[in-house]
Amino acid sequence: MPTELRLAGMPVPSRSLRSYALAAVLAGLPEGDAPEAALLRTLAAGGDWQEGLRRDLANPTPEDAALVRLAREIELSPLEIFAVALAAAVEEDARIGRVIAWLQAPVGGSRPTVGLLASCLGTLAPEGCHPIETLAHGPAVRCGLLAVPADGGPLPERPVRVPLHLASALRGSDGFLPGVTIGAESEVPLPASLLQEAERHATALGSAPRRGLVLRTGSPAEGRAVAAAIAVSLGLRPAFLGAEEIAGLGPWLLLRGLLPVFVCDPGPGERKSLPALPLYSGPVLALCGPDGGVELAGAPAPSWSLTVPPREEREGLWRSALGDETLAVELARDHRHGAGRIALLGRLAAHNAALRGGDRPAREDIAAASWTGEGGGIESLAQPLPDPIPDEALVITDALRRELDLLVLRCRARDRLVEGLGASATARYRPGVRALLVGPSGTGKTLAAGWLATRLGLPLYRVDLASVTSKYIGETEKNLAQLLARAEQAEVVLLFDEADSMFGKRTEVRDSNDRFANAQTNYLLQRIESFDGIVLLTSNSRARFDSAFSRRLDAILDFPLPGPEERRALWQSHLGTAHGIAPRDLNQLSAMAELGGGHIRNAVLTAAVLAQEAGRPLEIGDVLQGLHTEYRKLGKPMPFELKAPA
Numbered sequence: 001m002p003t004e005l006r007l008a009g010m011p012v013p014s015r016s017l018r019s020y021a022l023a024a025v026l027a028g029l030p031e032g033d034a035p036e037a038a039l040l041r042t043l044a045a046g047g048d049w050q051e052g053l054r055r056d057l058a059n060p061t062p063e064d065a066a067l068v069r070l071a072r073e074i075e076l077s078p079l080e081i082f083a084v085a086l087a088a089a090v091e092e093d094a095r096i097g098r099v100i101a102w103l104q105a106p107v108g109g110s111r112p113t114v115g116l117l118a119s120c121l122g123t124l125a126p127e128g129c130h131p132i133e134t135l136a137h138g139p140a141v142r143c144g145l146l147a148v149p150a151d152g153g154p155l156p157e158r159p160v161r162v163p164l165h166l167a168s169a170l171r172g173s174d175g176f177l178p179g180v181t182i183g184a185e186s187e188v189p190l191p192a193s194l195l196q197e198a199e200r201h202a203t204a205l206g207s208a209p210r211r212g213l214v215l216r217t218g219s220p221a222e223g224r225a226v227a228a229a230i231a232v233s234l235g236l237r238p239a240f241l242g243a244e245e246i247a248g249l250g251p252w253l254l255l256r257g258l259l260p261v262f263v264c265d266p267g268p269g270e271r272k273s274l275p276a277l278p279l280y281s282g283p284v285l286a287l288c289g290p291d292g293g294v295e296l297a298g299a300p301a302p303s304w305s306l307t308v309p310p311r312e313e314r315e316g317l318w319r320s321a322l323g324d325e326t327l328a329v330e331l332a333r334d335h336r337h338g339a340g341r342i343a344l345l346g347r348l349a350a351h352n353a354a355l356r357g358g359d360r361p362a363r364e365d366i367a368a369a370s371w372t373g374e375g376g377g378i379e380s381l382a383q384p385l386p387d388p389i390p391d392e393a394l395v396i397t398d399a400l401r402r403e404l405d406l407l408v409l410r411c412r413a414r415d416r417l418v419e420g421l422g423a424s425a426t427a428r429y430r431p432g433v434r435a436l437l438v439g440p441s442g443t444g445k446t447l448a449a450g451w452l453a454t455r456l457g458l459p460l461y462r463v464d465l466a467s468v469t470s471k472y473i474g475e476t477e478k479n480l481a482q483l484l485a486r487a488e489q490a491e492v493v494l495l496f497d498e499a500d501s502m503f504g505k506r507t508e509v510r511d512s513n514d515r516f517a518n519a520q521t522n523y524l525l526q527r528i529e530s531f532d533g534i535v536l537l538t539s540n541s542r543a544r545f546d547s548a549f550s551r552r553l554d555a556i557l558d559f560p561l562p563g564p565e566e567r568r569a570l571w572q573s574h575l576g577t578a579h580g581i582a583p584r585d586l587n588q589l590s591a592m593a594e595l596g597g598g599h600i601r602n603a604v605l606t607a608a609v610l611a612q613e614a615g616r617p618l619e620i621g622d623v624l625q626g627l628h629t630e631y632r633k634l635g636k637p638m639p640f641e642l643k644a645p646a
Helices: 017-027 035-043 049-058 065-074 078-090 094-104 114-124 131-137 164-170 192-206 220-233 249-256 311-322 325-334 339-355 363-369 398-413 445-456 475-490 512-530 547-551 564-575 583-592 597-614 620-634
Strands: 004-007 010-013 212-216 237-241 258-263 271-273 284-288 293-296 303-305 382-384 433-438 460-463 493-496 534-539 555-558
Touching (some): 065 078, 065 249, 078 164, 164 249, 192 220, 220 258, 325 363, 339 363, 339 475, 398 555, 475 493, 564 583, 564 597, 583 620, 597 620
Parallel strands (some): 212 284, 212 303, 258 284, 271 293, 433 555, 460 493, 493 534
16 A cells, blocks of 8 residues: 655655656657557556656655665756656566566667656756756766667667666665675674774874875785775675776765775786776775785775784784683783784684584684784795704804894894883884895804794795796886785794895996886885894805894894804704714714804715615715715815725
8 A cells, every 4th residue: 555645735655766756758759559558558547647756856755765865965856866767667667667678669679768857847957057968978878877888879779778786786785796895794893992992093084075085004804804994883884896997886875874885906016096986985995915006096095003912912812812811911921913813823722622623712723823824925935834843953163042032032122122122112013024144155043033933933935036027117116015014914924045046236327127127125224224123144244234234123143154062063963863974973973064053954864875785784885976976066075084985
């Protein structure tokens, strides 16, 4: 039963806008007995369509409320409102499409043409405006609410349609847009500090029209959760979008109460312009990494870089994720993880605990989960080195071990290192740690990196220079930006082996290649200085690095060739106990073979092959043959005191 409204003291049945639009079409038809005409009279029965229009716009029915509200926001004319109502009706009622096709035969199809709408509803056009011009170039077309083909015959014969997602929105449904996600994909608990900051940003966004904000983070999940928190504060829902143009996006956002969140990933020095949203004046968010720039309406938008929460809040996040008070305190103290990373590690650790039959995650479950990246940025650009390195495997001098112990303490204390210090120490402090390990090949630099990561309980990744570097201008910087952002978020130790190939001295500019190479070095120096994690670099010579690089390092550790005592310890560590080498021969090897640990390892492995082939314990002759092979690789003669095999 239709509801009734009072007009001039008489009961008048309330009708929908589509019915009045059909009544307007019917008013221009001659009497006839065609079945389509009878159907049209049924669909548009009763009422003065012009009087009904005025009444419905002033007090719309629930069916028309969304369209009338949108029309007020983007200032649609009555002609466009009726056109939208009729074009949307075709998308949901086949009978109306049948009537429209009959009216327009033989030129048009089941969607109303510009000419049909102009002839039947032309009196509703704005004063002084031609109906066809209003339909073809008015606000409804400019914002994508109505779509008119750019070509396809004379303008009056072109069909008018409402995009399907907008037709769904007018019916009260979100509809479907490829590549668009409504709402946060995963639940990431946010600490109080982030929620309070999100509310402040929401207040600023809602205080004036056409305001935007760029959220910068290395964790997509955490960024989406923060965007959702801002949307909730604004009374909206987040809609995560790509950076491509989407027809009719503005009216869709308004109809469904959505906050647009554009997800983009600009590289260093790159600027992304967010798509224009014609006639949309609401807030806009962009979610991206730490590099590049984002422009909204041709101007840079303000940024909010999400930071790691303080230790007290990290304890609460770990407690919520694991349900273990003691473990939560330890993890918050030892690791600088953000909310998104903690939520991910908690889920993965719970799965690992279930696999081993445990009730709740333990420290080893967290360690196993920490090798899983978020977003896949690390694994494609760096090689994981998962093998733990125990203390006894690292044979170095006492002085070097003390320096490494100090580096471990620096890494553990980096979160609160400057607490209580003066203003000069706290200014521009970043909790990242950068160390250079320098020494000849085979002196244990990479092994020391693995030992350091083992002591810290962090994953170790060796940067794959072949995957990072690119011949295309700007691609190397973009790859490094992605790698470093993911490494910061996941809190891993990054190892740059032979780092002088990337961090070498800047050269005099003679051509464009020199200029781009220097620009790449400049970016690396600046980005490493602002890096929030732990990065280790190895090289054979300190002199190969740019002088400006030394200032950016927190520690430089020299790895000298081992002396006789260190070499003896290295031989014993590699040979183990199941061998037949006399102490006298072992002393002679340590004194005469002046090699680093890497070369000793290779010689022992070659000797082990010979011993296994012969089916006996490893003997001195096997080691000498392995040494002979190693010296030949080095291009050096075997020491005279060590009898070379025949």
